[in-house]
Structure formats: C-alpha cells, structure tokens
Amino acid sequence: MMVDEELALLRGHRSNISRYQRLLKTELTEFERRFIERRVSEERSAIEKLALSAFPLTFQAPNGAMGNAITRRAASSHG
Numbered sequence: 394m395m396v397d398e399e400l401a402l403l404r405g406h407r408s409n410i411s412r413y414q415r416l417l418k419t420e421l422t423e424f425e426r427r428f429i430e431r432r433v434s435e436e437r438s439a440i441e442k443l444a445l446s447a448f449p450l451t452f453q454a455p456n457g458a459m460g461n462a463i464t465r466r467a468a469s470s471h472g
Contacts, residue, residue, distance in 0.1 A: 399447040406440045 413433045417426065 396447070399443060402443055403440060403447075406436045406443070410436045410440075 410433055413429050413436070416429050417433075421429070
C-alpha cells in the first residue's frame with residue numbers, strides 16, 4: 394500500500410473517532426453508548442495496526458551503547 398493511501402486511512406479512522414466522541418457527548422441509550430464505545434475501541438485498534446504496518450521503523454541504540462555512555466559519564470564525574 395502506498396504511503397498516501399495509508400495516511401488517508403489513518404485520517405479516516407481519526408475522523409471516525411472524532412465523530413464517535415461527539416456522539417458520546419449527546420444523550421444516548423445505554424445500548425447506543427456501548428456500541429459507540431466499542432466502535433471507538435475498534436477504530437483505535439485499526440489505527441495502531443495500520444501505523445505499525447505503515448511505519449515499522451524503530452530506533453534503537455546499538456548493543457551496549459547506552460551502558461558505555463553511562464560508564465563514561467560516571468567516570469568523568471569522578472575525576
């Protein structure tokens with residue numbers, strides 16, 4: 394899927410969540426409220442799933458880099 398399409402899907406899910414949140418501020422039956430809350434949860438899950446598949450990059454420090462930086466900082470503060 395192209396990035397533009399993925400961003401459009403993300404915008405659509407966000408728009409749906411906004412609409413559902415507006416509806417939750419109105420007078421609803423308990424059944425309607427539960428239905429809308431479930432839809433909000435489903436939309437949020439869809440956003441997470443889409444975001445993870447569309448943008449899988451994670452930034453991690455190389456193995457031991459943080460430990461070495463902490464050790465150097467501790468050593469420099471002692472002397």
